[in-house]
Amino acid sequence: MINITLPDGAVRQYEKGTTVLDIAKSISEGLARKVLAAEVNGQVWDTTRAINEDASLKLLTWNDQEGKNTFWHSSAHLMAEAVETIFPNVKFWVGPPVDNGFYYDMDLGDKKMNEDDLIALEKKMNELAKKNSEYQRKEMSKADAEKYFTEKGDEYKLDLLSNLKDGEITFYTQGNFTDLCRGPHIPNTSFIKAIKLTSIAGAYWKGDEKNKMLTRVYGVTYPSQKELDEYLLMLEEAKKRDHRKLGKELSIYTMDDDVGQGLILWMPNGTVIIEELEKLAKETEQAAGYKRVVTPHIAKKTCTSPVGICLIMQTACIHQWKWTERNII
Template identity: 50%
Template sequence: MPNDSITLTLPDGAKKTFPKNTTGYEVAESISTGLARNALSITFNASILDLDRPLKSDGEISINTWEDDDGKYTFWHSSAHILAEAIQELYPDAKFGIGPPIETGFYYDIDFGGHSFGQEDLEKVEDKMIEMARKKSEFERETVDQTEAIEYYKKKGNEYKVDLIEDLDDQEITFYTQGNFTDLCRGPHIPHTGLVKAVKLTSLAGAYWRGDVDSKQLTRIYGVSFPKQKLLKEHLEQVEEAKRRDHKKLGKQLKIYMIDQMVGPGLPLWLPNGTTLRRTLEAFLRDEQLKRGYQEVITPHIANLELYKTSGHYPYYQDSQFNPFGVEGDEYMLKPMNCPHHHRIYSSDLRSYRELPIRLAEFGSVYRYEQSGELNGLSRVRGFTQDDAHIYCTHDQLKDEIKNTIELTQHVFNTFGMPVDIRLSFRDDNDKKYGGNSEYWDRAQAEIKEVADEMQLDYRVAKGEASFYGPKIDFIIRDAIGRKWQLGTVQVDYVMPERFDLTYVGSDNDKHRPVIIHRAPFGSMERFVSILIEHFAGDFPLWLAPLQAKVLPISEDYSEYAANVESELKAIGMRVEMDNRSEQIGSKIRDAETSKIPYMIIVGSDEQDNDSVSVRRHKQGDIGTFPLKDFIYKLNEEVNQKQLPPTHNS
């Protein structure tokens, strides 16, 4: 009977019929015994589920292993529960807050009551976690009603879980149990704890309950886990390499930026080297935008609070915004977003369909209130510049405009040798945070997926990751040592045209709503530069390096020729300096190497006599002697082609 079967679209696109209530594990087994053996969870219709969940309807299914992001999510989610189980064994009076997976592992927020817990306690918790994992306890899911769930945690004296449950009206509430530990959780989890073979608890931090500074501060334990000990060893080696590349350390060494307490935490000052780097990045993107028909605008750093009330950014993002302040009887606020300003520019004139698409771009500074404990160099700041653009187009133009923004974003990351993973971030229908008409959301999500399919993008769908006003395409790049960073984003927005009453006159002489695309390849200049520093370990491509070459005369006798070389390089736009100190040439070379300058140009008697230069490349050493004009041509080619450094590990 038709009602007793379901049709599933498998990862290879094939459709296959299964009995209703077939589990994800059984689907995996039907594909491959090896796949079933390595399966951690499934993704069914964009939701990550336990392997043993019965499937009751048609849909798309993928099997998640350790090689998939969704598989790691499940693995680390389960590891957070094993951490809590270990803590419960060692500290029976501990009370648990939240324990989610994150991009690089997991954490759990814990109230240890009167017990002090420090770095020295982590090792014994690690040992207990492995002991718990070896029991191979299955994760068992149970659905409970709200009253029952609240009563359970009241008996345990856990006010944190009660607080969470009271916010779950009209939502399914589930408990997961492994061994002697039960937790409020919507899942999913791995089949059993025994899959966790290696654990490292990495750090401790304080965390206010639900981010409220007036609430109690809990102890946050961070950790990471793996299905093989070898993977943990590789991870720890990567951590050490990341320390070597730390942008805070290199940013100081290379004089990129500084943080000054008198100016304020989270408000970076760009030094000359950093300013050159940043302006070069801006020029690169500005040129690409001009080729694609963007118009640049500039908007102020503050605006009337009514602007952000209309957009919904206030009060939606109120906790992360600086407080409003009074000006002549009105309330103003530091700009948290550029988009409302651009919408007002669009609405300042009567628009015709013949003008569309209108593409407005800005390197616009915005301000967000981040708690001091969350600030981190350039990667988490309170004042930053977004490479924002907003495209106002007709519905018929939408798909082509999305494609163009995707191509631009891909071009940006390809230029830096950064492989890209793509995530389609859609709404979670069970979450009430999203604005706008559900029909618009469904339409926008369908169109984004159509574009991704037509462009044959390799993507995954993530429910619940959308912005409050629209679904988006997120670009997650991998740096030179394999770490992932979410950077560029493309968002489709049907909500703001309604809120700002944006219109254009169509060919029928009636008014219509445009569609808006929000787009920012870099995301923010500050965070992007922090990632670039670490991606290249400070060894920037020649076109991007703040100082591209240093001319090193062997002695003062050759200073005049060295100055001539410097002048000729500057004449073609190279950023070059001459080191005319009375130091030994070896010392000058060492200093240039430490400063990670791409080229060292050494001149002495032979070079002067032959109008040539001897050249060293950073990290490569001596690369030969060239006629000056040939070397200038070589530099021009390397800059114009935006070549990656020869030693870059992309």
């Protein structure tokens, strides 16, 4: 038997070799359906891996960042499976989760991907997700892994392998797609209920402009269509409030290359906003007993005083606070 310590300190006993999923089920069937991954002794694991020794365990769901990351990274694998059906000679580099979703960098050879391909890929991913394919983990020796990718002619995965040692090489397979990956992944593809591929971009291999330009496809997935719809709506709303759009529409500011790129020229409407905010700042400072000071906007690089901080609205407040603090001390 092994002892499993849960986050609340409770210790439960299980047979050696019990999986995270078995433990989740023993707590509640409902919870087991939501578990995406787990932290086992501080490391994020697949829920299907067997635990063979005493361990601390934290189950990860969509509400945990690591749970989301696992979900999105697994979605990158699903996207790669779909890409292989449309671009059979594709070679993959890496496919990490990002703040809102995931991407996968790939070499499409002489092929190009366009917006229509994204729609076809989404459709394929939805089809593949419904197949309920498990993400199966397999450990492999470095020699066998090198042989596999040499035969495939995959210089990208061979490059990744060159940095790995025997004993730390794992492959994951879901459906018809196999990838070199340390994991973890969600239990199976059916967790992915809503899919949106958002954009295609170019990305130099390893971020070096001397290297080949790969194709990067971004996407986002959710455990329900409702959550994806809400996210897409939020993006739309954010676009409407983009300062570049509003600045122009409301005649708040403009820029002129003769003055300098990115240098803002405040128009009358924008100037009114600045003045009103300054007025509010002054009133608030006065009410709190602060006295205003004026400092230069630039200073020597070696200067340790805060005069180098120049934020149009906050200059006086920041400087004054520091000034007061320094003088009190």
